[in-house]
Amino acid sequence: MNILGIETSCDETAAAIVSGGKNVRSSVVASQTAVHHPYGGVVPELASRKHLEAISQVLSEAIERSGIPENRLDAVAVTQGPGLIGALLVGFSFAKAYAYALNIPCVGVNHLEGHIHSVFLETDAPEFPFVSLLVSGGHTGIYHVTSHTTCELMGQTRDDAAGEAFDKVAKMLGLGYPGGVAIEEISRKGDPFHIQFPRPYLDKADSDFSFSGLKSAVRRYIETHDFKENIPDIVAGFQEAVADVLTFKLIQAALSRQCSRIAVVGGVAANSRLREKVRGAAAEKGLSVFIPSPAFCGDNAAMIAATGYHYLRAGHVCSLTDDVYSKVMAK
Ligand code: KG4
Ligand code: ZN
Numbered sequence: 002m003n004i005l006g007i008e009t010s011c012d013e014t015a016a017a018i019v020s021g022g023k024n025v026r027s028s029v030v031a032s033q034t035a036v037h038h039p040y041g042g043v044v045p046e047l048a049s050r051k052h053l054e055a056i057s058q059v060l061s062e063a064i065e066r067s068g069i070p071e072n073r074l075d076a077v078a079v080t081q082g083p084g085l086i087g088a089l090l091v092g093f094s095f096a097k098a099y100a101y102a103l104n105i106p107c108v109g110v111n112h113l114e115g116h117i118h119s120v121f122l123e124t125d126a127p128e129f130p131f132v133s134l135l136v137s138g139g140h141t142g143i144y145h146v147t148s149h150t151t152c153e154l155m156g157q158t159r160d161d162a163a164g165e166a167f168d169k170v171a172k173m174l175g176l177g178y179p180g181g182v183a184i185e186e187i188s189r190k191g192d193p194f195h196i197q198f199p200r201p202y203l204d205k206a207d208s209d210f211s212f213s214g215l216k217s218a219v220r221r222y223i224e225t226h227d228f229k230e231n232i233p234d235i236v237a238g239f240q241e242a243v244a245d246v247l248t249f250k251l252i253q254a255a256l257s258r259q260c261s262r263i264a265v266v267g268g269v270a271a272n273s274r275l276r277e278k279v280r281g282a283a284a285e286k287g288l289s290v291f292i293p294s295p296a297f298c299g300d301n302a303a304m305i306a307a308t309g310y311h312y313l314r315a316g317h318v319c320s321l322t323d324d325v326y327s328k329v330m331a332k
Pocket of ligand 2: 138267
C-alpha cells in the first residue's frame with residue numbers, strides 16, 4: 002500500500018511516499034528556517050504563507066522521486082495537529098482536496114504519534130512494547146508504546162520543551178534559530194564540565210521534566226559573567242545538563258515498566274551528545290536502543306505516512322468537514 006504523507010505543522014513543508022508503513026520511496030522536506038532565522042523563532046503568519054508557496058512543488062517532487070505514479074497512491078496521510086493552526090490548515094486542506102480528487106481516503110495523523118513512528122522507517126525497528134522519549138521543539142514527553150495505535154503518556158515537561166530550551170538559550174547568546182544545531186556545533190569546542198548547570202527533576206521518580214529553571218540558570222550566568230569569551234563552555238554545559246536529564250528519565254521510565262526497548266525521537270534526537278549518552282546508559286542496563294537517522298528526527302512527512310498506514314488499517318478515515326487542532330488531543 003502506497004501512502005502519500007503531508008506535513009506542515011510548523012516550519013517544514015514536507016511530502017513523502019511510504020510503502021507498507023515502512024519503506025520510504027521518497028521524502029522531501031522544504032525548510033523555512035532561513036525565513037524565521039532573523040526573528041529567533043517561528044513567525045506563524047510567515048510559516049503559513051511559505052507552506053502555501055511550497056506545497057505543490059514539494060508534493061510533485063515527492064511523487065517524481067518515488068517513481069510511483071499518482072494513480073498508484075492508495076491514501077493520503079496528513080498532520081491534523083498539534084501545531085500552528087494556519088500552518089496545519091495549508092497541509093490539511095490540500096491533502097483533503099487532493100485525496101478527494103484522486104478518490105482515495107485521507108487519514109488525519111497526530112504529529113506526536115508521527116514522531117513516535119519515525120523508528121519504523123529504519124530497518125532495525127523495535128517490537129512492542131517500547132518506551133519512547135519524544136523531544137522536539139514543541140513537546141517533550143515519555144510514552145509507553147504498546148501498538149501502532151496505542152500509547153500512554155508517562156510524563157512530560159511542565160514548562161518548556163527540550164528543543165524550545167535549546168532555541169531560547171541560543172537566542173540569548175545571539176546564535177539564531179533553530180538553536181539546537183548551532184548549540185551542538187559550538188559545544189564541540191567547549192568543556193561540558195567547566196560550568197555546572199542544574200539537572201532539574203533528577204531526584205523525582207516520575208517521568209516529568211522541567212527546563213525553565215535550567216534556562217534561567219543560563220540567563221543568570223550570562224548576566225553575571227563576561228560571557229562572550231565563554232560561549233562554547235556555556236552551551237556545552239547546558240547541552241550536557243539537558244542530555245543528562247533526558248537520558249536518566251528515559252532509562253528510569255523503561256526500568257519502571259520492565260521494558261527492554263527504548264527509543265528517542267523528535268528534532269532533539271538528532272543531537273549526537275544525547276544519542277551517545279542514551280546508548281551508553283542503555284548498554285549498562287542491557288536495553289536495546291532505537292533512534293532514527295537524523296533525517297527522520299526532525300519534522301518530515303515519511304513518519305506521517307507511516308503512521309497513517311496503521312490508522313487506515315484500523316479504519317480511521319477523515320471526512321471533508323474534519324478540521325485541524327492546535328493542542329495535544331486526548332484520544
Ligand atoms: O521535531 P522538530 O523538527 O519540530 C517540532 O515538532 O517541534 O524539532 C525541532 C527542534 C528545535 O527546537 C531544534 O532546535 C531542535 O529540534 N533540534 C536540536 C538539534 N536539531 C534540531 N536540538 C539539539 N540538537 C540538535 N542537533
Ligand atoms: Zn515535530
